[in-house]
Amino acid sequence: MQEAHTAQAELDHERGYVAGLYRRLDELRAEKQEQLAKVRRGGAVGSMQNMSERDAFASMYEDRLAQLNAVDARLVFGRLDLDGGEARYIGRIGLSTADMQRLMVDWRAPEAAAFYQATAFDRLGVRRRRHLILNGREVRGIEDDVLDTSMLTDSGHLQGEGALLAALNSKRTGHMSDIVGTIQAEQDRIIRAPMPGVLVVQGGPGTGKTAVALHRAAYLLYTHRERLKSAGVLLVGPSNSFMHYIERVLPSLGETGVVMATLGRLMPGINAVPETDQAVAEVKGRPVMADVVARAVANRQRVLVEPRKLKVDGTTLTLTPRQVARARDKARATGKPHNEARATFVKVLLRELTEQLMETLEQSSGAGNTTDRSYLAEDVRSSRDVRVALNLCWMPLTPEKLISELLSRPDHLAAATPGFTEAERALLLRDPQAPWTEADVPLLDEAAELLGELDASAGRDKAQQDQQRARDVANAEQSLKNVDQMLREAGIDGMVSAEDLADHNRSRETRLTAAERAATDRTWAFGHIVVDEAQELSAMQWRLLMRRCPLKSFTVVGDIAQTSSAAGAHSWQQALEPFAQDRWRLEELTVNYRTPAQIAEASVRMAVAAGLVVSAPKAVRDGRWAPIVDRVDDGAQVPHLLRVLQQELDAVAGGLLAIIAAEHRVAEVRAAVAQRFGERVGSGAGGLGQDISVIGPKEAKGLEFDGVVLLEPGELLDGLGGKVGDLYVAMTRPTQRLRLIAAGDIPAGIEG
Numbered sequence: 001m002q003e004a005h006t007a008q009a010e011l012d013h014e015r016g017y018v019a020g021l022y023r024r025l026d027e028l029r030a031e032k033q034e035q036l037a038k039v040r041r042g043g044a045v046g047s048m049q050n051m052s053e054r055d056a057f058a059s060m061y062e063d064r065l066a067q068l069n070a071v072d073a074r075l076v077f078g079r080l081d082l083d084g085g086e087a088r089y090i091g092r093i094g095l096s097t098a099d100m101q102r103l104m105v106d107w108r109a110p111e112a113a114a115f116y117q118a119t120a121f122d123r124l125g126v127r128r129r130r131h132l133i134l135n136g137r138e139v140r141g142i143e144d145d146v147l148d149t150s151m152l153t154d155s156g157h158l159q160g161e162g163a164l165l166a167a168l169n170s171k172r173t174g175h176m177s178d179i180v181g182t183i184q185a186e187q188d189r190i191i192r193a194p195m196p197g198v199l200v201v202q203g204g205p206g207t208g209k210t211a212v213a214l215h216r217a218a219y220l221l222y223t224h225r226e227r228l229k230s231a232g233v234l235l236v237g238p239s240n241s242f243m244h245y246i247e248r249v250l251p252s253l254g255e256t257g258v259v260m261a262t263l264g265r266l267m268p269g270i271n272a273v274p275e276t277d278q279a280v281a282e283v284k285g286r287p288v289m290a291d292v293v294a295r296a297v298a299n300r301q302r303v304l305v306e307p308r309k310l311k312v313d314g315t316t317l318t319l320t321p322r323q324v325a326r327a328r329d330k331a332r333a334t335g336k337p338h339n340e341a342r343a344t345f346v347k348v349l350l351r352e353l354t355e356q357l358m359e360t361l362e363q364s365s366g367a368g369n370t371t372d373r374s375y376l377a378e379d380v381r382s383s384r385d386v387r388v389a390l391n392l393c394w395m396p397l398t399p400e401k402l403i404s405e406l407l408s409r410p411d412h413l414a415a416a417t418p419g420f421t422e423a424e425r426a427l428l429l430r431d432p433q434a435p436w437t438e439a440d441v442p443l444l445d446e447a448a449e450l451l452g453e454l455d456a457s458a459g460r461d462k463a464q465q466d467q468q469r470a471r472d473v474a475n476a477e478q479s480l481k482n483v484d485q486m487l488r489e490a491g492i493d494g495m496v497s498a499e500d501l502a503d504h505n506r507s508r509e510t511r512l513t514a515a516e517r518a519a520t521d522r523t524w525a526f527g528h529i530v531v532d533e534a535q536e537l538s539a540m541q542w543r544l545l546m547r548r549c550p551l552k553s554f555t556v557v558g559d560i561a562q563t564s565s566a567a568g569a570h571s572w573q574q575a576l577e578p579f580a581q582d583r584w585r586l587e588e589l590t591v592n593y594r595t596p597a598q599i600a601e602a603s604v605r606m607a608v609a610a611g612l613v614v615s616a617p618k619a620v621r622d623g624r625w626a627p628i629v630d631r632v633d634d635g636a637q638v639p640h641l642l643r644v645l646q647q648e649l650d651a652v653a654g655g656l657l658a659i660i661a662a663e664h665r666v667a668e669v670r671a672a673v674a675q676r677f678g679e680r681v682g683s684g685a686g687g688l689g690q691d692i693s694v695i696g697p698k699e700a701k702g703l704e705f706d707g708v709v710l711l712e713p714g715e716l717l718d719g720l721g722g723k724v725g726d727l728y729v730a731m732t733r734p735t736q737r738l739r740l741i742a743a744g745d746i747p748a749g750i751e752g
């Protein structure tokens with residue numbers, strides 16, 4: 001009785017406190033709204049200078065407002081009671097009263113770390129950790145971990161992992177949610193690890209690798225805001241569906257400064273499709289392909305096989321192989337990329353041809369040197385024969401043209417691939433009209449690196465852009481000098497310091513620039529790169545990513561056992577050694593938060609029986625169902641699926657269901673299911689919110705569903721491009737229930 005009374009009093013207290021936090025949030029919002037309106041009212045009057053200052057203020061207030069709006073749901077989720085008697089609230093952002101009394105600490109601040117790390121053995125000064133469970137703005141419940149047992153007497157309710165289990169048991173929505181309220185200690189250690197160097201996070205299915213990667217990006221942006229706002233963070237994921245699945249997590253954490261891309265979008269201007277032929281992906285991903293591209297470029301710097309006659313304004317000159325070879329050597333000696341070194345090649349040969357022309361004219365006129373050299377030089381430069389000859393020997397090239405010709409013309413390919421077998425060359429050959437694939441992107445990038453800017457005018461554009469940028473920066477500095485004036489004019493007194501505006505201007509400019517330039521500038525250097533499902537990357541894809549971050553500051557998350565790409569990694573050592581030698585750190589995640597124990601264990605037994613080395617994380621909860629196996633006659637798989645589908649939908653009661661099958665079956669199964677269930681069947685990246693998805697194992701990578709029906713699991717194991725990693729991925733997608741339908745053999749281990 002007494003206990004219930006205490007619990008109610010605690011709940012009432014928290015309700016009061018949380019209501020106060022929301023009042024403060026609303027106040028800040030109203031303040032920003034008001035400031036924004038004032039700035040806008042001031043809008044169209046004044047000098048250009050004042051107008052651009054107003055724009056800067058307006059966008060700063062808009063940004064802050066957007067952040068305050070984004071954190072409304074589950075604004076606060078924790079409280080720490082510390083040895084000194086302080087009660088510290090932990091939430092999505094930091095909040096203080098108008099006179100700077102702290103109300104709530106940002107989860108990423110050092111003062112919040114104990115919320116995730118304190119244990120009964122190592123309390124870190126924490127007596128009690130409290131989870132606040134909110135529904136909308138209302139506190140619905142509290143859960144306590146009492147770490148200092150002397151407190152148990154005054155608060156009777158010790159509840160352990162309720163908040164975590166509630167989060168794990170909730171229905172899936174097709175979008176990943178943030179986990180700020182329930183980050184576990186082993187995850188927190190990784191999220192807060194220092195930024196420099198390469199950190200590899202290895203973990204089995206469902207251990208929270210993706211969640212950790214996203215929260216780490218948010219943590220690094222918070223902790224190293226200055227540096228990362230100007231350089232940007234790049235997050236690389238496996239597929240459009242996956243990007244769609246995770247796209248809301250960072251905004252919900254109040255962060256928008258991360259550039260997200262699949263491997264097909266890492267080269268500006270190229271929107272590549274996945275490479276479906278594993279053998280092709282494997283050959284194109286080999287490190288030796290860097291030499292192939294280099295050779296292809298060198299082969300486009302040609303020497304004539306015999307002297308060539310060139311007509312210049314009625315006079316015939318001779319260009320010799322020796323002259324071309326010398327010019328080529330000089331151009332190569334500049335060390336510049338192909339298109340830029342071409343200027344040297346052209347200059348050397350134009351000079352030699354001009355001299356030859358002068359000598360020829362002198363000899364034919366027999367007189368002394370009266371000819372104007374500059375006039376002759378122009379004659380040489382504008383001669384069609386000369387231009388054709390120079391281009392023949394050293395053509396300006398785009399990456400697309402070089403790689404397209406390399407991979408579609410057998411003679412070019414053979415010349416660039418000594419040591420390759422005919423079978424390997426056949427795999428490299430492509431139709432020049434076919435779309436670029438993810439496996440081509442690193443080759444194009446390698447080519448861009450070796451070719452450089454296409455022509456001098458492109459260089460001029462860049463110089464103009466640089467000048468414009470310098471002018472913008474000078475302008476911004478002038479704006480800052482006028483900041484006090486501006487504050488008075490806008491009637492905003494002391495609300496924003498000059499430093500705030502300076503910071504904001506800089507961060508805003510660079511944030512926009514990071515996103516914009518990442519889309520248009522291949523040479524943009526990111527401050528940090530997070531790679532998810534990193535086990536799938538080929539050596540050439542790693543090479544590309546390393547170029548995008550010269551500081552080599554990476555968070556690499558993945559699971560070697562889930563590798564399905566033939567070009568992917570067999571070990572982290574093998575994947576990273578060429579780029580980071582042994583300067584990378586390994587962290588492991590060991591608890592599976594997604595898959596119920598019975599399903600997780602069946603997946604591990606299957607993997608072990610198939611010879612796959614897996615790290616077998618421990619499942620955090622038991623499920624209601626062991627995997628269900630239906631044996632059917634050949635040809636009856638789809639009719640059987642249609643019969644049991646409703647039952648599966650009922651079992652996950654309003655949750656999401658995926659049907660996973662080998663790629664060659666997907667279209668047929670999707671059509672059959674859509675005929676029965678119509679609009680409820682989703683397809684493509686946007687379809688994951690629908691309650692039924694029909695997908696192949698590659699697309700399933702990184703995703704999760706309440707229930708999964710797996711058709712013909714044996715087909716994922718061996719034939720038709722399947723790998724045991726594919727089956728392991730497919731089996732570990734459900735959060736509740738797994739059903740297998742097979743006419744063929746059920747892979748060993750699944751049935752215990």
Ligand SMILES: Nc1ncnc2c1ncn2[C@@H]1O[C@H](COP(=O)(O)OP(=O)(O)OP(=O)(O)O)[C@@H](O)[C@H]1O
Nearest residue numbers: 179182183184205206207208209210211593594702
């Ligand atoms: N600390 C946590 N609190 C609440 N939910 C969590 C926590 N850690 C992980 N999860 C949940 O567990 C599920 C699996 O996480 P996630 O997708 O990040 O795992 P993963 O290791 O990337 O999996 P896979 O390699 O199989 O794709 C997600 O629903 C995630 O939200």
